[in-house]
Amino acid sequence: MCPSDAGERRRVALEGRRRRAATCCALLWLAAAAGCGGLSAPQFRLNMEDIIRETPDKDPDEFRITGREREQVRQGLLEEMRREKDPQKIEQLEANFGAALDAGTEEVLKLKRDKIKKLKILNTALVALFGTPDEPYVFPESGLDIKKIRLAAGPAQTVNSNVRRGLYRQHCVHCHGISGDGAGPTAVFLNPYPRDYRQGKFKFKSTEFAAKPTDADLLHTLTEGIPGTAMPSFKLLPLDEREALVEYVKYLSMRGEVELAMARYLFVDEEDLELSRSTLVEFLAESAESWSSAAEHVVRPQTQPAHVAATDPAEKARLLAESIERGRKLFAGEKAACVKCHGPTGLGDSEDKLYDDWNKDKDPEKFGAEAATWVLPRQQLRPRNLRLGIYRGGRRPLDLFRRIYTGIYGGPMPGAGPSPGREATLSEEEIWSVVDYIRSLPYEGQVAVPPPRQLTQRSRQSGSLP
């Protein structure tokens, strides 16, 4: 409307056409730029904080000395000179300063190259043994089922792609991390932290203290979740998917154990690792053995609580009450010493600071400034409050029996049953009594109350609105 005369209008129209063409080009270019850029496949993270605290994040092939490291060497030499009292020696040091600096950096570089070489060997060995997150691989010696693992591994699939894969990355990776190190992006916000599979330690299982869990144990955890933690129940996943995930957890756990063993071998024992099948299998065998023999270590109580066998209800109730009373005494007594952590009231409110194995060594005082860089800062462990009726490892009397009998692997809870090199602190009967007592705790002191009052108490017969 503004350009008034015809000539002006034509000029504007022409300009407009040119402008339009330019804009089209710009748009196409933007669209192309946005569409490009492939996505990179993930890798297992190298996780050996305990053994080597710094892993180079650069491509090992381009490895060279950094300015900061050179400066550190220089400062070291200067410090040496400062400490030196003998003027003659100082002069000598000054004269050789350049050469010393070169030698020093060369030394550092050599150490680093050595470390890189070992890391490369380690990585190669692990990829050979276990493949990558997208393309997992297992040796037959591991006893793992590759079919199940393939179902769980790989990128998550959308439901309309008709490919069933990537269950782990759909359901688990946020918390447990791609390598099963319990340090996924969500982990840091959780209390307690998600399980780090790599050490092969699992808390809630049916087997002896340090034994591996059975497949059924892992399946139980996956199915029922762990009440009181962020681990939800996956009951509604089809059984084959849950079994695949169990297999994948074992796979990650095994991989982690082998990784740690190899890293220790390479960096602590400073041995050379030969990349041959037989050597690799040697490393694998130990872990695989412990997993495949788990079922042999299942704890089965030899006795039953007396009140279970009783048939007469009155007799049953009397026996149960007796057992609970016995359990109460044991709970408070010196022998079982439950009150030490769980407190005299069972509220789990003792003053002691407790840590599980994953946090035990993370003493911030010991590590100083480095502690600030931890992905998962140290987390305190709280003894269970036994009055909530929340039992992480399952609420069956059998589950509680096993908890008390074997203790909790990875945590400070000791076992009351016998273990290698240690006598039992409680007899089976006594353990059953403690179980009865613990099971009665949430309801202790409660009088029978009528069903809870409802918000709106309107019965069906009043047909009209209030």
Next chain:
Amino acid sequence: MSSPAVPHTHAGAAAAAPAMPVAKFLATYVFSRDHKVIGLQFLFSTLLWFIVGGLLALAVRWQLAFPWQGMPIVGRLLFSAEGNQISPEFYTMLFTMHATVMIFFVIIPILAGAFGNFLIPLMIGADDMAFPTLNMLSYWVMWPAFVLMTISFFVPGGASAAGWTGYPPLSVAHGAAPASQAGQTLWVLALVFVGISSMMGSVNYMTTIIQMRAPGMTMFRLPMTIWGMFITAVLQAFALPVLTAALFMQLLDRTVRTGFFIPEGLVINNEGVAAGGGQPLLWQHLFWFYSHPAVYIMILPAMGMVSDIISCFARKPLFGYKPMVYSICGIAGLGFIVWGHHMFMSGMNPALGAMFMVSTIMIALPSAVKTFNWLATLWGGKIQFTTPMLFAMSFVSMFIIGGLSGIFMAATPIDIFIHDTYFIVAHIHYVLFGGTAFGVFGGIYFWFPKMFGRMMNEFWGKVHFLLSFIFFNGTFFTMHLLGAGGFPRRLADPYHYATFRHLLGMNQFITYCALGMGAVQIIFAINLFYSIFRGPRCGRNPWHANSLEWLAPSPPGHGNFDVQPVVYRGPYEYSSPETTEDYYPQWQPPPAGQGEASHAQAQQHA
């Protein structure tokens, strides 16, 4: 007042005075107290946040179409270790921040801040706002909010992930949501600043509109835009204190562990929550007591702008001016007693729900009256299909859908099923995107000549409209069907549920449309910036419109008008039989003899 138009665009200024001292530059363009500069500052800030909010929305859409697939760019930057797939708490942050940014940083400030500031003095014939310094502050108080919200993206735990409604205990209890650390506190603080800014604006607008009207500009000669802004300001003045109080309560709950919203005995993330004795529903009541009127704050000014645009391009007076004004007032009044309809499923007493249902259903009435009036305005006109008109007509078309779908939610029994499903997502986007955002686009195309003294490109404007309109409907109309299927909002991966698995294909379609809609806005951005510098220059009244802003030079200089405008008639006298032109501006004196009476009347009013 009498000085000729001083060009106020950057381009004009640069041409006029290339070596401007820094201090003067700052005073003119940065810490300016001129309402027009402040309006443009609001406009560009909010458009910038519009991009941020839009990108957040696209990320949400990506996850819904391709759950747990590597997300382009974002995934590579932040989640490369997990194969580029985003984490669920990141997803909750995405939709929380999308809504927060769009509502508090885009829609509210672009309507009240940008258009309110730019248009109010011009349309009522004032030389500036009543309180220019307060006006400047209202913009600069937005900056702490901008900065805090930006920082919140980078603190541990990320930005707020408790939903834009910030319902406690999720938003209050530490450990409940990952961002319930610094991110949520920053969110609360940012909203407090947004509230302060809105409050400053609101006081200023009310005072300006009541006190600074030109001679002859009676309340019933105000353009609908001004009525929209006025009622919005009133709504903000009454509702904002409640939100601010609620935000401070949440802040106290979060920092010094008071227990306004936290009941006894919660166990969150394996820790008991110390505070107790509060009620989570209290927050919902307080929040919606503000946020429901806020829904009208987010649409009334756009309704006003659309009324002006429709009347102008239909070349016909607005049909039922007074009923339109009364319905705006009715919406404002009813708007305060309907907040409970957000809480039908919240555990609030169902009898109270029934009461809110009645008031909520009745609020559809004024909206219906407005729609009928817009349609009647088109009836018998001579419609010019310019870009602003197309956007204004699409506003009407989309607002009809958004308004009607609201009735489903207002009906409590139906709400049982569709509450928190995509039906509500469709509804709110039809009102706020199809409605307000299209109205805002129309407003920008319409008043751009006044803002910069140049025209925007009509061809690209229409392309922008056409594609936006198609992609918008593709995106959001489909969501009604998702909602009918019960598809819940805010789920990172809804396809876990057998009930919703078949909706994946539809979600992918929506995502493609959404990506298209996002891409189309590039056309708008290019058109906007190109036209600011290179658009054809225009005169004072390129659209042949009636209201007072078109009397001022384009762009208006400091003080707005060369001569004191005097108002002789209402703003919608298009095609009046009293003149030969098809428009009859408010400032044009009636022919001698004929209009003596009205002129005298005008003087009297002044």
Next chain:
Amino acid sequence: MNKFWCLLFLAVPVLGVAAFAWAPGAGYWLPRDISDHGWQIDHLFYFVLTLTGAVFVATELALFWFAWKYDGRTNMQPVRFTHGSHDVEVLWTLAPAATLVFIAIYQMNAWADVKMRQPDVPVLAEVTARQFEWRIRYPGADGRFDTLDDVHVVNDLHVPVDRDILITLKSQDVLHSFFLPNLRIKQDAVPGMKIPVWFRARDVGEFDLVCAELCGWGHYKMKGRLTVQSASAFQQWLAETAAAQEATQEPEVEESE
């Protein structure tokens, strides 16, 4: 070109109606209703859909027709110079007002059935929502909660068919929402409150239990299952679950599902 814009606006009602006509046949529609009260909700949905659909089509067509007819390029009639009509305004205020009041009153009964007329039956189960699962508790053999024989299950709600079911809804941490799409039931679980929920299922089968209120990062994970079964099957399941919970020995056959 002007006509093109008019047709674009015509496309809105045409495609809008077409989408709603196509969707039910293509499977994009309300999920199957198995509840006793659900028909009322569905009926209201269809009722409001018809009503709003009619208004939608009428107003959108008017928009199209006015745009088409009063296109400034082709309309040679003079502009109808009018500022409005009192009578018309009254008409189109009162007519919708009457309709809206009717809708409001018409649906009261359905609302009262679902949320206000609580059946006079004992509470079947207590559902406690927590991040991110549904912890469900049945009173057990003694019919009382908070005793040793309470039956605990997770994410797996079983109810008998054709009975009035009364459930107490609680939350342990944040807000959740108990959403049964197939039963047209939705109720927020609010920490600190015990909220009764009731329904009656007509068909047996397994249905989704959805969390419909944002409850944190794992909101989407909070999936439960509602199993509606015959009264005898329900009693059997309850007894089996109760027995398994008392196990002091590993069951003979490893339970798998």
